[in-house]
Amino acid sequence: MKKSLIATLMAIALALQVSSAAACPKESKTAKGSQPCGGKVAAEKGTTAIVVSNRVSDGRSEVTPEHTKSTQDTIAKKSKGCCDKKNAKTVANSSPTADTDERPLSKKVNAVLTSLPAMQYRVGDETTLCSKSAAAMADQSGKPIEFVVGDDSFAHKGKAIARLTTLLDEEMESMKSIQFVAGGKCHACPMTAKSVAKSSNMPLKYRVAGVDFDKKSDAQQAKDAIVKAVADVAMSYKVDGQTYGCDKMAGAECKKTGKHMTFVVGGTETDCQATAKLRLTEARIRKMIEVAAAAQQGTAS
Numbered sequence: 001m002k003k004s005l006i007a008t009l010m011a012i013a014l015a016l017q018v019s020s021a022a023a024c025p026k027e028s029k030t031a032k033g034s035q036p037c038g039g040k041v042a043a044e045k046g047t048t049a050i051v052v053s054n055r056v057s058d059g060r061s062e063v064t065p066e067h068t069k070s071t072q073d074t075i076a077k078k079s080k081g082c083c084d085k086k087n088a089k090t091v092a093n094s095s096p097t098a099d100t101d102e103r104p105l106s107k108k109v110n111a112v113l114t115s116l117p118a119m120q121y122r123v124g125d126e127t128t129l130c131s132k133s134a135a136a137m138a139d140q141s142g143k144p145i146e147f148v149v150g151d152d153s154f155a156h157k158g159k160a161i162a163r164l165t166t167l168l169d170e171e172m173e174s175m176k177s178i179q180f181v182a183g184g185k186c187h188a189c190p191m192t193a194k195s196v197a198k199s200s201n202m203p204l205k206y207r208v209a210g211v212d213f214d215k216k217s218d219a220q221q222a223k224d225a226i227v228k229a230v231a232d233v234a235m236s237y238k239v240d241g242q243t244y245g246c247d248k249m250a251g252a253e254c255k256k257t258g259k260h261m262t263f264v265v266g267g268t269e270t271d272c273q274a275t276a277k278l279r280l281t282e283a284r285i286r287k288m289i290e291v292a293a294a295a296q297q298g299t300a301s
Helices: 002-023 038-045 071-076 085-089 104-113 130-142 159-177 189-202 216-231 247-257 274-301
Strands: 119-121 126-127 146-149 152-154 178-182 186-189 205-208 212-215 237-241 241-242 261-265 269-270
Touching: 071 126, 085 146, 085 212, 104 274, 119 130, 119 159, 126 130, 146 159, 152 159, 159 216, 178 189, 186 189, 186 241, 205 216, 212 274, 216 274, 237 247, 241 247, 247 261
Parallel strands: none
Antiparallel strands: 119 126, 119 146, 146 152, 178 186, 178 205, 205 212, 237 241, 237 261, 261 269
16 A cells, blocks of 8 residues: 555656646747848948947047957956946946937937947957957057958058048948848849849838838938038147138148147047048948938838
């Protein structure tokens, strides 16, 4: 009798174990969703994405790095500033000017800017998006810093800045035109896009400055608004505290007074003309995307 009772209890326990396993299977890993097609340069040349939410406050192409864990651990201990331990833990959402900005318009602008080319810094086998991290790694290893833009690397930052400016200028020109989106890709030819949309059973979209519209007329209006808005984004020149809108007038003042000229973009100054050109291109692209994103929200509301 006792043996029979024990056997019965064991059978019940085994049945419960099997039932539990069937009711709670292991969670399957979900595949990552496909990313929408980016800008022309980013898509065709495989350029590195820039995390815009982490730009420095003056708008330069300097961001909080997205390191591997080993790099994070090293830099968090040896570097302060844009790459200190606190920021290393919050690279996805941190910003020097605000903790987070989850407003729909800002999210849309940042999503488009993320697809654009950016400069990286490479020291040996380590690569970072932060110049301060790169300096710390260079000091530690004794190796030089390489400046990487897309598939190209440079020993001198000036050449890298020039290359990045060229890529962004190309991107800006592409973003000014209406592109046709179908099947998750951008097409310059509307007939090709229509064919792809039909075969993939997906709607045809019209893209301007990285922002998609359901109607071509809305995309055209956004394009027209972009042209006007970009015209207002300009560089000014400062000599001895006096600001000029014309580089020739500023140059004449330099010759007259012997004072140095600085370049002003978006309220920030630099002595480097190449850096100023890069900032101007970045400011214009940002304005384009902001205008297009605002237009899209207007059509959706």
